Amino acid sequence: MAETIAVLPGDGIGPEVTHAAAAILRFVRPDVRCVEGLAGAVALERGLGALPDETRSLCDRSAAILFGSVGHPDYDGKPLSERPEFALFLLRRDYELFANLRPVRVFPGLEDESTLKPDLVRGLDLVVVRELTGGIYYGTPKEQRCIDGVDEAVDTMIYRAPEVERIARVAFELARTRKKRLTSVDKQNILETSRLWRRVVERVGLDYRDVSCEHLLVDNAAMQLVRRPGHFDVIVTENMFGDILSDEAAILTGSIGTLPSASLGTRGTPGKQFGLYEPVGGTAPDIAGRNVANPTAAILSAAMLLRHSLADDANATRIERAVEETYAAGARTAEFVHDASTALSTTAFADAVAARL
Ligand code: IPM
Ligand code: MN
Numbered sequence: 001m002a003e004t005i006a007v008l009p010g011d012g013i014g015p016e017v018t019h020a021a022a023a024i025l026r027f028v029r030p031d032v033r034c035v036e037g038l039a040g041a042v043a044l045e046r047g048l049g050a051l052p053d054e055t056r057s058l059c060d061r062s063a064a065i066l067f068g069s070v071g072h073p074d075y076d077g078k079p080l081s082e083r084p085e086f087a088l089f090l091l092r093r094d095y096e097l098f099a100n101l102r103p104v105r106v107f108p109g110l111e112d113e114s115t116l117k118p119d120l121v122r123g124l125d126l127v128v129v130r131e132l133t134g135g136i137y138y139g140t141p142k143e144q145r146c147i148d149g150v151d152e153a154v155d156t157m158i159y160r161a162p163e164v165e166r167i168a169r170v171a172f173e174l175a176r177t178r179k180k181r182l183t184s185v186d187k188q189n190i191l192e193t194s195r196l197w198r199r200v201v202e203r204v205g206l207d208y209r210d211v212s213c214e215h216l217l218v219d220n221a222a223m224q225l226v227r228r229p230g231h232f233d234v235i236v237t238e239n240m241f242g243d244i245l246s247d248e249a250a251i252l253t254g255s256i257g258t259l260p261s262a263s264l265g266t267r268g269t270p271g272k273q274f275g276l277y278e279p280v281g282g283t284a285p286d287i288a289g290r291n292v293a294n295p296t297a298a299i300l301s302a303a304m305l306l307r308h309s310l311a312d313d314a315n316a317t318r319i320e321r322a323v324e325e326t327y328a329a330g331a332r333t334a335e336f337v338h339d340a341s342t343a344l345s346t347t348a349f350a351d352a353v354a355a356r357l
Helices: 014-028 053-060 086-094 161-176 192-205 218-227 239-251 298-310 314-329 346-355
Strands: 002-011 033-036 064-069 101-107 125-129 139-147 148-157 183-186 213-217 234-237 262-269 272-277
Touching: 002 053, 014 033, 014 064, 014 298, 014 314, 014 346, 033 139, 033 218, 033 298, 053 086, 064 086, 064 298, 101 161, 101 239, 125 161, 125 239, 161 183, 161 192, 161 234, 161 239, 183 192, 183 218, 192 213, 213 218, 218 234, 218 239, 234 239, 262 298, 272 298, 298 314
Parallel strands: 002 033, 002 064, 064 272, 125 234, 183 213, 183 234
Antiparallel strands: 101 125, 101 262, 139 148, 262 272
16 A cells, blocks of 8 residues: 655745655655645644644654644744644644654765864764653643733743653664764753753663763753764754754754754654654745755655655665765755855755756
8 A cells, every 4th residue: 555645844945845855755756645734834824723633634644744844933922822833843742753863964075064164074974862742842831921910931841751761762772873872961960850861861871881871961062062073973862952952963064954854753663653754944934935945954854754654765875875966966055155156946956866866
């Protein structure tokens, strides 16, 4: 039976880059059925919720979700439940997509595009493993209120040991397949949740004695990432630290438009897991609709989808190689070039990748 993939392009540059990625996915796997659904501001504009029921049932019957990005300045100031981002919030929570993998790689030839010295980022290859369904994003109480005439707001950072344990296991397992170096990031000098985090990671580490595990405080980790990024192999951290550090790690490559991600949960078996795949970068409203956005992150997210949800490592690797070769051949989208006339459009870059498949 043909596998169904829910394609949720969302807002901003989401549709452009997601359509480019879906085309590549269909190119390597014509048997896969891509079905589009609404999520984010495009759904809100139609008077629906950020994640309409129809989209949810599409996801229920799909093997994976290929996601674009959600968000729109019109909704700034609105409560979370009325914002486009609520779609992601619900998908992550309701499908229990607790493990967010964000691989950061600098493609050969792009070293000079980094804001860091080329020598610091040459050959950079690390993965941020971000806990995605706990911590301050989801803890309650979470509200704005007025007490004795004074406005106040509260968010709650809470972790339970099993939540830390399962993400730690994902990170240790991943480190085992790589350089066997894990960095766990917390703020244990201040936060109780971090003291629990560190204790649990250390305990899980006893089952992975072949992996070296160090602990860094998040402020120091943020600094080390720009000071000696090559030091890192796998970084594991809680939800909000991971959100912040993964943007920082992403830009080491010179463009946030190159970073894919996979959000995996509890459904399925290794290689055949249900997951959500999305670029790390956001909606980029300033360049939306102009066919100039870099589709690399979306294309590499489709490769991760093949690997983790369709057990198709061969095609995943094929796409990754094609992207690498495309860069090696000098193809660049607008953010990388100083002379705009030499820049490839979103569709032209995707075509260049497809030509190498
Ligand atoms: C991300 C994004 C989301 C997050 C937003 C859009 C809710 O920044 O995936 O990193 O904060 O997790
Ligand atoms: Mn983010």
